[in-house]
Amino acid sequence: MAKLDLEQIIAELRSWPGLVRKKFAGRLAELVDEYFGEDAGYFSLGDKEVVFTVDGIWHKVLEEDLYWGGFISILVNVHDVYAMGARARYAVNVISVKDTTALESIKKGMLDAAQKYDVKILKGHVHPDAPFNSVEVAMIGFAKKGCLIKSNTAKEGDSIIVAVDTDGKPHKKLIYNFDSTNKPTETIRKQLESMVYLAENKLVNAGKDLSNAGIIGTIAMMLEISKKGAVIELEKIPKPENVEMIQWLKSYPACGFCVTSDRSEEVKRVFETHGLKAEVVGKVDSSRVVNLRYNGEQKTFFDFRKESVLGLL
Numbered sequence: 001m002a003k004l005d006l007e008q009i010i011a012e013l014r015s016w017p018g019l020v021r022k023k024f025a026g027r028l029a030e031l032v033d034e035y036f037g038e039d040a041g042y043f044s045l046g047d048k049e050v051v052f053t054v055d056g057i058w059h060k061v062l063e064e065d066l067y068w069g070g071f072i073s074i075l076v077n078v079h080d081v082y083a084m085g086a087r088a089r090y091a092v093n094v095i096s097v098k099d100t101t102a103l104e105s106i107k108k109g110m111l112d113a114a115q116k117y118d119v120k121i122l123k124g125h126v127h128p129d130a131p132f133n134s135v136e137v138a139m140i141g142f143a144k145k146g147c148l149i150k151s152n153t154a155k156e157g158d159s160i161i162v163a164v165d166t167d168g169k170p171h172k173k174l175i176y177n178f179d180s181t182n183k184p185t186e187t188i189r190k191q192l193e194s195m196v197y198l199a200e201n202k203l204v205n206a207g208k209d210l211s212n213a214g215i216i217g218t219i220a221m222m223l224e225i226s227k228k229g230a231v232i233e234l235e236k237i238p239k240p241e242n243v244e245m246i247q248w249l250k251s252y253p254a255c256g257f258c259v260t261s262d263r264s265e266e267v268k269r270v271f272e273t274h275g276l277k278a279e280v281v282g283k284v285d286s287s288r289v290v291n292l293r294y295n296g297e298q299k300t301f302f303d304f305r306k307e308s309v310l311g312l313l
Helices: 006-014 016-035 059-066 066-080 099-118 184-200 214-225 245-250 264-273
Strands: 041-045 047-054 085-095 120-128 134-143 157-163 176-178 204-209 227-232 254-259 277-285 287-294 297-303
Touching: 006 016, 006 214, 006 287, 006 297, 016 041, 016 214, 016 277, 047 066, 059 066, 059 134, 066 085, 066 099, 066 134, 066 184, 066 204, 085 099, 099 120, 099 184, 134 184, 157 214, 157 264, 184 254, 184 264, 184 297, 204 214, 214 227, 214 245, 214 254, 214 277, 214 287, 214 297, 254 264, 264 277
Parallel strands: 085 120, 227 287
Antiparallel strands: 041 047, 047 134, 085 134, 157 254, 157 277, 204 254, 227 277, 287 297
């Protein structure tokens, strides 16, 4: 099969709704102030850093699979907390449903995920007669003081490392949700603990969890708020054999992170010993331009000097 054209890849990624929708984040920049662009807000309390986040599940997910929507309402928050080097612990939720059948499906997904990720649900609220189905979850976690991984601190010269669990498959109805959660709880928690280890040993300078913006989109967000650029080698990104390149670059992996570090080999070893595939995919520079390289070609993906993933221009 002929390799894809890089221009085609870029066009597909730039029009991907998971990335396009990120431009609305900039409208909230004034609300969250210095926490803008981070996976979670945070503050110090005693000898700990408290990490606090919230997410609502995209209506298109709930339209296809209510159970999965409930499950990932926990999953996405867990990953936002761990992305900062903290351990997710407690959650609250708001559920709106059209009927009790929807409520039971969402609830079952949330309970299964809470057990798998060792999160305790403290409180919930339900609207039982809504004209739509929705679920929002807020979550809190804790890190060792002074050991948070932030998104806006990538440094020139850092290697960019992508770490992801490629042992899974796309969801049957949601092909851009890559599900690798059918594993023992201990395995999944060990994968997440990779970020805690990296944070506590100060092995990375910046990081994020791979999310709805896709793998390249997530890296681009990290670079934008760090006021940096990079050349990213698409062929070096860890990829499952059962997923085509464009689909994979748009996918939301069930477990995946991107980090920057000046100790890349050590970081790779940490990820790999925790059960994730990890590769150096690029190097941070001061250009404020994200270029992609694939099949001998190199083209610009985003130029932050004149455009913004996060709607800041």
